[in-house]
Amino acid sequence: MILVTGGLGFIGSHVARALLDLGESCLLTRHSAAPRDVPAGAAAERLDMTDRDAFLALGDRYAVTGIVHLASTPLRGTDVVAEMxxxxxxxxxxxxxxxxxxxRRVCVASTIGVYAGVRGTPLREDAPLPPGVAHPIPAFKRSAEALASAIAGHADFEAVCLRIGAIWGPRGRAESPFFAIPGLVNAAVRGEPYPGKAYAGDGIDALYAPDCGRAIALLQTAETLHHAVYNVGSGLVTTNAEVAAAIEKAVPDAPIELTAGRSPDGPDEDYRLDVTRLRADTGFAPAHDLDGAVAGYVAWLRGRAEGSPRR
Known part of the structure; x- marks a missing residue:
């Protein structure tokens, strides 16, 4: 049984589904409120991850063989020390x-944000990371990677850090401050213009959430991994213009308005993740092209609006 902390959240729910599809049983935890929307074949528990005794007590009730640690306290409040x-x-x-x-193995969520300050693309896991981090989220993720490396060197389990890129799709936020894709799709389904300014030429390494879930599930269940850090992304740059074209196919009457060119405040180049390690050790390749991903997300959003059951 694989324990997925935060397993009923955005990325966690897709990891759980992918693990179940691979034939694994899952234990999913959630911090706030009683667990709901638990997929068939999975168990769920409410858990405060900071409660050591409650965390360890899960092992008295379940035969856990692997851990995917995704749960976190959002680092966006005023008390950064408490959140750290x-x-x-x-x-x-x-x-x-x-x-x-x-x-046997603990997979720990990290972020593409740890590459802040690294020059050149694609971003490789062995790239030297510059000293100093301005934002608390990548700062914590860097420290988590360091702790994972140190502890795994003195333990009988593998600790694998996952540098997760820009993820979008079902169960995710309707808008992101980091990239326009979710906001563009949600606005199109509502029949409204995108509320911000999206430049047609801006792009990012974006991965559809079900594909992200499957990538993480494959890393957790792979017989052998050869590295302690893996990028989780598509390995490709998706531009806002490409997203708009896919939306027009799924929502032909969508009022899409993009600003020509690239953002004057953005980077000189669109960064993408090098996913050579991920592909070599798991055989992962995204199952959804952009048209299919946008169409799937549109269908999910419409189904939610209509109150229909959704996977």
Missing amino acids: RANTAGLLNAFEAARAWGV
Whole structure:
């Protein structure tokens, strides 16, 4: 059984579905409110990841063989110290549980944001990371990667860090401050113009959420991994112009308005992740092209609006 902390959240729900599709049983945790929307074949528990005793007690009720640690306290409040403390406690509790339960592998969520300041693309896992981080999220993720490396060197389990790129799709936020894709699709389904300014030439390494979930599931279940850090992305740049073209196929009457060219405040080039390691060790390739992903997300959003069951 694979424990997925945050397994009922955005990325976690897609990881759970992918693990179930691979024939794995899952234990999914959620911090706030009672677990709901639990997929068939999975168990769910409410868990405060900072509560060491509650975390370890899961092992008394479930035979956990692997851990995907996605849960986090959002680092966007005023008390950054408290949030760092909570996230570090949750990470260390996951590692302690792995040791106590005899887990084979712990996958830890990191972010493309750790590459801030790295020049050149594609971004490789072995690229030297510049000192200093301005934003607390990549700052914590860098520290989490360092802790994972140090602890795994003195433990009987693997600790694998996942540098996750721009993820979009079902169960995700309707808008993102980092890229326009989710906002463009949601606005089109509402029949409204995109509320911000999206430049046609701007792009990003974007991965559809179900594909992200499958990539992480494959990393968790692979018989052998040869690295401790993996990029999780498409390996390609998707531009806003390409997204708009896909939306026009799925929502022909969508009022899409893009600004020509590239953002004057954006980077000189669109960064993408090098996913050579991911492909070599898991055989992963995205199952959805852009047209299919946009059409799938549009159908999910419309189904949610109509109150129909959704996968």
